Amino acid sequence: MPSAEPQLSRWVMNDTAIQAPLERWLTGPRFAALPARDASHRAPALSFEFFPPSTEALEHQLWHCIRRLEPLAPRFVSVTYGAGGSTHARTHATLARILGETTLTPAAHLTCVNASRDEIDAIARSYWELGIRHIVALRGDVPGGGAYVPRPDGYAYAVDLVAGLRRIADFEISVAAYPEVHPEAPSPQADLDNLKRKLDAGATRAITNYFFDAETYLRFLERALAAGITAPIVPGIMPVSNYAQAVRFSALSGIAVPSWLGHLFDGLEQDHETRRMVAAVVAAEQVRVLQACGIDEFHFYTLNRPDLVYAIAHILGVRSATLPERA
Numbered sequence: 001m002p003s004a005e006p007q008l009s010r011w012v013m014n015d016t017a018i019q020a021p022l023e024r025w026l027t028g029p030r031f032a033a034l035p036a037r038d039a040s041h042r043a044p045a046l047s048f049e050f051f052p053p054s055t056e057a058l059e060h061q062l063w064h065c066i067r068r069l070e071p072l073a074p075r076f077v078s079v080t081y082g083a084g085g086s087t088h089a090r091t092h093a094t095l096a097r098i099l100g101e102t103t104l105t106p107a108a109h110l111t112c113v114n115a116s117r118d119e120i121d122a123i124a125r126s127y128w129e130l131g132i133r134h135i136v137a138l139r140g141d142v143p144g145g146g147a148y149v150p151r152p153d154g155y156a157y158a159v160d161l162v163a164g165l166r167r168i169a170d171f172e173i174s175v176a177a178y179p180e181v182h183p184e185a186p187s188p189q190a191d192l193d194n195l196k197r198k199l200d201a202g203a204t205r206a207i208t209n210y211f212f213d214a215e216t217y218l219r220f221l222e223r224a225l226a227a228g229i230t231a232p233i234v235p236g237i238m239p240v241s242n243y244a245q246a247v248r249f250s251a252l253s254g255i256a257v258p259s260w261l262g263h264l265f266d267g268l269e270q271d272h273e274t275r276r277m278v279a280a281v282v283a284a285e286q287v288r289v290l291q292a293c294g295i296d297e298f299h300f301y302t303l304n305r306p307d308l309v310y311a312i313a314h315i316l317g318v319r320s321a322t323l324p325e326r327a
């Protein structure tokens, strides 16, 4: 029997073109069994990302999503902060409602763009007073695109924000990581150095941008480990059912969309139902490969839609818990 030992280097595929099938089958990736229903199975830790709603209909959709995913008892749920802080009030209101009306632990995204250090510090303090103990600290992007120029009175980069937050309160801090390199980074090594600086400055976890190839992520983990990073770099998973939109998004973020993904969605443009089934299978396979490799933390970009995420979490072995009565 092939061993199912999680070992990163085994997941970097050999050159399949020059190998005979048996050699390829015997030296390629090995998949662990599906999660067993016994004491040996430890369900992975999940977190979910939501965006703050801008209309009543979207508010309704978000809360349907939150209620559906809440029984999965995620480690935390995070609420994004719109480009340039444009959703500040809505982010705050969403976090307050999650704190007040659910059993969930919310984390607040916070960005540096378009604000002075004093303004950002005041927001961070208001989060702490509200009861938020976890910040996802980001640089952010210039609203509407364009080159980023740090403000002289602001936090220039995420690393500076992390250091600033550490001075304000004892926040848990997560930061962003890019398996396919951030598009503005001078080099992959410079980007990795930046990630290490963010963790050294006080962040305890990185969450990756989404990616489609498990191998890309695993190679990135190997490079991070070699660079001396030991904090978890949690894979960010985005189930994709709208292929055309994913291609547009990914082009902006420097994320490779493999040709097999296009092939899977080919001809399904008008077939919403089948696209959702394909999306579930693609994302489930992605997380299963990572789980078989030993990864036991996953962050889901929910886009405020629960069903695919719920199904994938179920496949990973996560089951609904009975929620405690709220006082």
Ligand SMILES: Cc1cc2nc3c(=O)[nH]c(=O)nc-3n(C[C@H](O)[C@H](O)[C@H](O)COP(=O)(O)OP(=O)(O)OC[C@H]3O[C@@H](n4cnc5c(N)ncnc54)[C@H](O)[C@@H]3O)c2cc1C
Binding pocket: 079, 080, 081, 082, 083, 084, 109, 110, 111, 136, 137, 138, 139, 140, 141, 156, 157, 158, 159, 175, 176, 177, 182, 183, 184, 185, 186, 190, 191, 194, 198, 207, 208, 209, 210, 236
């Ligand atoms: C998990 C996750 C959540 C996100 N949530 C949000 C959100 O809620 N709102 C939002 O607006 N955006 C969000 N983003 C997007 C993010 O803001 C952008 O990707 C942004 O372009 C970079 O943010 P960062 O925190 O990674 O920046 P940084 O870590 O500051 O890096 C930005 C770039 O600058 C480079 N760099 C770092 N330091 C220096 C330096 N001293 N000199 C020159 N270059 C430098 C880095 O290599 C990188 O290319 C999120 C991204 C992820 C992965």
